[in-house]
Amino acid sequence: MKITSFNPARFAPLDPSVTARRLEQTWAAALRGDRSAAVPRPVIGESWRRAKRFGVSPEQGTGSVLLPTDELEHRRTSTALAEVMPLLSRGLGSVADASLQIMVVTDPEGRVLWREGHPGVLRRADSICLEEGAAWSEDATGTNAIGTALTAGAPVQVHSAEHFVRTLHQWTCAASPVHDPRDGRLLGVIDVSGPESSFHPATLALVDSVSRLAESELRGRHLAAIERLRAVAAPLLCRLGGKALVVDTHGWLAAVTGMPPVDRVPLPDPLGAGRVWLPSLGTCVAEPMPGGWLLRITETESAGSSAGASRTVLDLSEPRRPRATVTGAAGSWAQDLSPRHAELLYVLAVHRQGRTAAQLAVDLFGDPTRTVTVRAELSRLRRRLTGLLDHRPYRFRDEVEVDIVLPDHPADVLPHSTAPAVLKARTERLPDAGPSADPG
Secondary structure (H helix, E strand, C coil): CCHHHHHHEHHHHHHHHHHHHHHHHHHHHHHHCCCCCCCEEEHHHHHHHEEEEEEECCCCCCCCCCCCCCHHHHHHHHHHHHHHHHHHHHHHHHHHHHHHCCEEEEEECCCCEEEEEEEHHHHHHHCCCCCCCCCHHHHCCCHHHHHHHHHCCEEEEEEEEHHHCCCHHHHEEEEEEEEEECCCCCEEEEEEEEEHHHHCCCCHHHHHHHHHHHHHHHHHHHHHHCCCCHHHHHHHHHHHCEEEEECCCCCCCEECCCCCCCCCCCCCCCCCCCEEEEECEEEEEEEECCCCCEEEEECCCCCCCCCEEEEEEECCCCCCCCCEEEEEEEEEEECCHHHHHHHHHHHHHHHHCCCCCCHHHHHHHHHCCHHHHHHHHHHHHHCCCCCCCCCCEECCCCCCCEEEEEECCHHHHCCCCCCCCHHHHHHHHCCCCCCCCCCC
16 A cells, blocks of 8 residues: 555645545544554654653643733733734734634744634634633644644644644644744744634745744844944944943844954843953953943953943933933943833832832832733833843842932923822922932
């Protein structure tokens, strides 16, 4: 008997029920260990063997313990995929809706971060736990496009009984990994799923094209960020003697003086202000920049030097132009702040011990449930003010000195703000606007 690898795309013109029946026969024979006229595709056969090793049962359900809401929010706001979600919605979400499918975006662990598409299919997806926070890795759910694409590191389409778990035999899905062009890290996968009747062999090519488009968008954003950092770094480096370079948060070079340029400097995670030893450069003093780091190479400063310490001045004295000025041993730079970022920095400067997302939601909105907005804004703010802020809880780093400059009249403290913490500041002028001030 001739054994062939069954490819559902070859049978696309056939009645969907015929395709599904042939796949079901292949699946059942493989579980029994029998030889059949068709064997699964190599990527599917390997995934089935992994599922067996993981102890996944073909008769199990697909339910999983969902991520807690705060953890889901944290993963959403901390991934670069959040930056390209509008692009994905336009490029794939609308297509999925029109074709009776849904788009799903996951993190590298296979946890669903977002989904959108046809309302009826979204309701059906709830029945198999294909929802926000659910686990779709192979060890949790067996062979499926999300988990198998993550494991294989390549685009994968899984149709009907190619899924290892019988519950998913009424579904078809196609997924493609997305990598961060800045460091090559796997960010997650983009997936399109729907009822098996919505299968089309071109879906995988579409999903893969959109994932490449997302990577291209991230690459463009990265290059734009490097240019912004270079504009700030160039005048600063002109004032320095010796060897120094400015890199972004991933170590990519923006500007250099006194030494040959390099493409990228590997940075420790986390990197804080102060003395640090880097394998490619030796002993350096790191100072935060807006979107990156100034690295001054030195072998002469004493081990106790505080050259990397920085002082941040939150200047609210001009009611309509809040700004943050950061000063280090090499000089200073300033950033104008949006009203929301000014509110956040004010609260964090007052509460040096730190605030949780829920506490900040109360400080800004009087509503502890507004943590999604808080986390999103803080994610943006931490990218702008690299090295100054920490999280869990959110706070200024311990080595950063912070001063607040308030206007002469309390009513002029962020006059357009309605944040409860700011309203309180207008009625209770702090006795000392220095770094240790904390009205409670």
